[in-house]
Amino acid sequence: MNVEFINPFLNALVNILKTMANIEVTSGSPCIKTDSKSMGDVTGIIGMAGEKTRGSLAISFSESAIIHITSRMLGEKMTKLDDTVIDMVGEITNMVTGGAKKELVKQGYKFELAIPMMVTGKGHIVTHKTTGPIVVIPFKAEGGEFFVEVCFGKK
Amino acid sequence: MNVEFINPFLNALVNILKTMANIEVTSGSPCIKTDSKSMGDVTGIIGMAGEKTRGSLAISFSESAIIHITSRMLGEKMTKLDDTVIDMVGEITNMVTGGAKKELVKQGYKFELAIPMMVTGKGHIVTHKTTGPIVVIPFKAEGGEFFVEVCFGKK
Numbered sequence: 001m002n003v004e005f006i007n008p009f010l011n012a013l014v015n016i017l018k019t020m021a022n023i024e025v026t027s028g029s030p031c032i033k034t035d036s037k038s039m040g041d042v043t044g045i046i047g048m049a050g051e052k053t054r055g056s057l058a059i060s061f062s063e064s065a066i067i068h069i070t071s072r073m074l075g076e077k078m079t080k081l082d083d084t085v086i087d088m089v090g091e092i093t094n095m096v097t098g099g100a101k102k103e104l105v106k107q108g109y110k111f112e113l114a115i116p117m118m119v120t121g122k123g124h125i126v127t128h129k130t131t132g133p134i135v136v137i138p139f140k141a142e143g144g145e146f147f148v149e150v151c152f153g154k155k
Numbered sequence: 156m157n158v159e160f161i162n163p164f165l166n167a168l169v170n171i172l173k174t175m176a177n178i179e180v181t182s183g184s185p186c187i188k189t190d191s192k193s194m195g196d197v198t199g200i201i202g203m204a205g206e207k208t209r210g211s212l213a214i215s216f217s218e219s220a221i222i223h224i225t226s227r228m229l230g231e232k233m234t235k236l237d238d239t240v241i242d243m244v245g246e247i248t249n250m251v252t253g254g255a256k257k258e259l260v261k262q263g264y265k266f267e268l269a270i271p272m273m274v275t276g277k278g279h280i281v282t283h284k285t286t287g288p289i290v291v292i293p294f295k296a297e298g299g300e301f302f303v304e305v306c307f308g309k310k
Contacts, residue, residue, distance in 0.1 A: 047202015047211070047269020056202070056270040090284030114202020114269050115211040115306055116284040124276035129245030151270055 005104060005152045006030055006135055009057065012099030013148060016092065017141065021072035028138035033149060040146060042066055042081060043119045043126055044093030048101075048152065050111030055152030056128050059093055061144070068143025081120065090116040096148075109154070160259060160307045161185055161290055164212065167254030168303060171247065172296065176227035183293035188304060195301060197221055197241060198274045198281055199248030203256075203307065205266030210307030211283050214248055216299075223298025236275065245271040251303075264309070 010027060017023045040060025048055035061069070063081050070088040071078045078085055093116045101111065119126065128134050128151040137148045165182060172178045195215025203210040216224070218236050225243040226233045233240055248271045256266065274281065283289050283306040292303045 045200065045272055047204060049202060049204040049267035049269045051267060054268070054270055056272055058272070086282060087284065090282070094284070112204035112206060112267075113209070114204040115209055117200055117211055117213070118282045118284060119274050119279055120282075121276045121279035124274055124279040127241060127245070127273045127275075129242065129249070129271040129273060 004107060005055075005100075005109060006137070006150060008100035008103035009096055009148060009150050010137060011103070012096045013059075013092075013139075015099065016095050017069065021069050023069060023072055023141050023143075025139045025141040028140070030135050030137045033134040033136045040065075041120070041122060042086060042089050043124070044089040044116055045119065045126065046093050046097050046116040047114035048097060048111045049114065050109070052155050053109045053111040053153070054155055055111070055150070056130075057093065057097055057152070058126050058128070058149040059089070059096065059146060060126070060149070061089060061146040063144075065141060065144030065146045069141070086118050086120060089118045093118075109152075159262060160210075160255075160264060161292070161305060163255035163258035164251055164303060164305050165292060166258070167251045168214070168247075168294075170254065171250050172224065176224050178224060178227055178296050178298075180294045180296040183295070185290050185292045188289040188291045195220075196275070196277060197236060197244050198279065199244040199271055200274065200281065201248050201252050201271040202269035203252060203266045204269065205264070207310050208264045208266040208308070209310055210266070210305070211285075212248065212252055212307070213281050213283070213304040214244070214251065214301060215281070215304070216244060216301040218299075220296060220299030220301045224296070241273050241275060244273045248273075264307075 041063040196218040
């Protein structure tokens with residue numbers, strides 16, 4: 001399996017949280033997703049599309065994790081999963097794929113970003129429609145856990 | 156507001172349901188979405204991205220509507236929101252945007268499709284992260300209702 005495309009997404013996420021929220025995160029081992037269970041309370045999703053590249057990315061946060069991250073990024077204490085916090089999920093999703101895009105173009109993956117969407121709802125399940133592998137990377141940070149799912153490759 | 160991009164999505168959806176499921180649908184008046192409330196039990200979402208075009212599309216089905224549509228498309232009685240039905244949501248989402256793409260390129264909108272995703276979960280809420288308009292079109296068909304949301308435009 002070709003996982004050369006995973007690191008740019010992870011590096012972008014780690015850098016964003018470090019520089020914009022001063023949060024150090026620890027990532028677990030990437031694994032191949034074998035079911036479609038939801039792993040978070042709010043998920044940012046974005047499509048990536050080019051003539052030879054096609055992908056989808058989902059970042060699922062626990063409520064406590066995203067409230068903490070948003071509070072740190074805005075310098076303002078957030079207390080619930082409101083519109084500001086949900087918007088931040090989309091913002092982070094956008095920044096992560098934007099950062100990864102810059103690296104991936106050097107590897108021959110040329111693509112543009114679609115409009116991000118955010119999904120909320122306890123127990124929601126996100127399924128990527130692909131026959132290719134879906135890589136999941138768990139993260140731990142102050143405030144809670146979150147997970148990145150990437151499904152990406154050359155057509 | 157420029158809604159020239161709406162009809163190709165609607166025409167594609169109506170044609171797919173007519174030709175592949177022999178289901179006639181009635182569409183209500185398109186309106187601008189003003190809240191982020193979910194309107195269905197399962198939602199197919201897909202990103203569209205090009206150098207000058209960026210969009211997102213969501214099709215939210217009630218459980219009864221998608222079970223009926225899937226049964227008709229497969230010629231097999233479906234009874235619950237299982238993996239086959241959820242996969243069909245992604246398939247329809249893919250076909251609708253693929254069909255719309257062929258028409259939109261004639262209007263100067265050139266884009267590629269990302270990998271579709273499907274969201275399930277009672278009461279889930281999908282929010283498009285955009286400052287532009289989100290157009291919602293309600294549909295009625297045998298079996299129940301569904302809604303198309305399109306957020307699309309030139310960058």
